[in-house]
Amino acid sequence: MSANSHRIWKYGDDVNTDVIFPGKYTYTVSHDPAELARHALEDLDPQFAANVRPGDVIVAGRNWGNGSSREQAVTCLAHAGLRAVIASSFARIYYRNAINNGLLAIPCPEIVSVVSAGDVLEIDMENATLIWDGREFGFPPLPAQVRDILDANGIIPYLQAKHL
Amino acid sequence: MGSVLAISQDRLKSTGTETKRDTAYGSFAMAMTATEKLLARASGSSAAKPGEVLVIEPDVILSHDNTAAIAQLFEQLPHRRVKYPERLAITLDHAVPPPNPGHARNHQAVRRFVREHGIGNFYEVGRGICHQVLCEEGLVGPGLTLLGADSHSTHFGWLGAFSAGIGRSEVAALWATGELWLRVPETIRIRLSGELKTGVTSKDLTIHLIGQLSSEGASYKAVEFDGGGLNSLTPDSRAVLTNMMAEMGAKNAWIAPDGVTWAWLENIMRRTRAHDCRERLAYFRDNALYPDTDADYAEDHHIRLGCIEPVISCPQSVDNVLPLSEVGEIPVDLGFIGTCTNGRLEDIAAAAEVLRGRKIRARLLVIPASSMVLRDASAAGYIAALIDAGATVGTPGCGPCMGVHMGVLAPGEVCVSSANRNFRGRMGEPEARIYLANPAVVAASCVAGHIIHPADLL
């Protein structure tokens, strides 16, 4: 599998932050990468944290990440090695948190209904395209200011670099 | 950005000390919604179009128990100092009093940060929930902008402010630089007319709306309420609307300041900041912004308040809405009245009215949204009525709302709650079930032992 090929975990609509990262840990688990990764999707799919591999992606339905503003719902996935979440749509704060923590969040409703768990897709950032089974699916490119933050791997590294 | 930015910085400083602004902001470049105007001004510009990315300087930056975690991110930044310490507002509210040493250490770290950076707007354990406290303290008001590390930061729109929730890294960045990128949202207008029937509250209206438009019905969008129907909505019940628009995915929600708003602000600030109440009020009056009559809205909805029936959100999403009359006989283990959504005086009064002279069968936990609410509820005799009926009254704060402590559920238990979220695991236990309703319904359900409207109690 090439670095650009990503194995898919598939979930449904309205996956909220409480099942991505349980609220009961929000003040006790904040920054420890391994600990964060261990609780990823704990209340939704206990198989995920045990079996996710670096470079995997999640493909999900509408309104991924609705609910709390807790950033661990993004960082737990990033630390689990997830490359991107691709969804029909994202909850607003989740989408911001993803960009600001360097996790790719790609709104692309067209691909969601055609792919299955375990399939492999490719992400072409330059052309804002997803490729699956030889078919191409476009997604909206990010505004330049926002892309800069994502490329820096998040707003903290972005400000660190900018300050120098 | 020149002169406008300079003015806007003066304006921003006033979170701590008053700055009189004598330059008129009347000259916007185009017809705009209130949200567009508020964002344009906060970015030092005379116009803002939906879809545009602006860099804004908010007046207030909110955080709570998560302040210590944000401070850890902040410490990774080279800036070292908080750019505008007077704009920060910090409450301890999520796990109060601390239920275990981990939370106690977290609070300790927050207090250390507050001391080190000279944060004046700091509210200790027991003062109440961030959204309620910042309103009571007159830190937010008409025309101001707030960004908060909490998803219910949409709350402050009931005072005519722009307010939105953001993540922890962004708050760290804001502390360092004072500014942040925001996409100008499209605005949905919801016109309200008429009056709610007896036994129907703004919680029913809000749940009804979320059921109609869905949990992503306002995703990335602003929601502005207007129309004569607002006249009949009290301050406490307006806050329910804007608070819970977070559950519709909204970036912010907004209600035009009117006589009701000004009277509330004046009364409350006389109590919390008597020394500068007049100046603060004048400052809010100067800054208040209103939409243009020819502004562009992405959607227009009209709601006749008289048609709203009591409703309930069923597990496990807020937009899973049923008329209360169709929910069937659902046994209840715990009732919970509290939270930033429905933990105010009006809510506790409604519960006390139902409970006076009755005994509860199911447990009932009541947690006032602030120390002021607790004090007023106690002075009015509501707390006595609750306790006589068998309820438990807790320390002002979030209580079990997010499943951390103080009333979390056991597997298989059913809670009917006045809160805002009923997601799986929200109150700590994935196998518990949460129904959302207005506070009088919660109280009545505890009396009956199953979900019921107070009008149907024997």
Ligand code: SF4
């Ligand atoms: S009461 Fe609940 S929803 Fe409101 S701020 Fe606290 S935890 Fe969040």
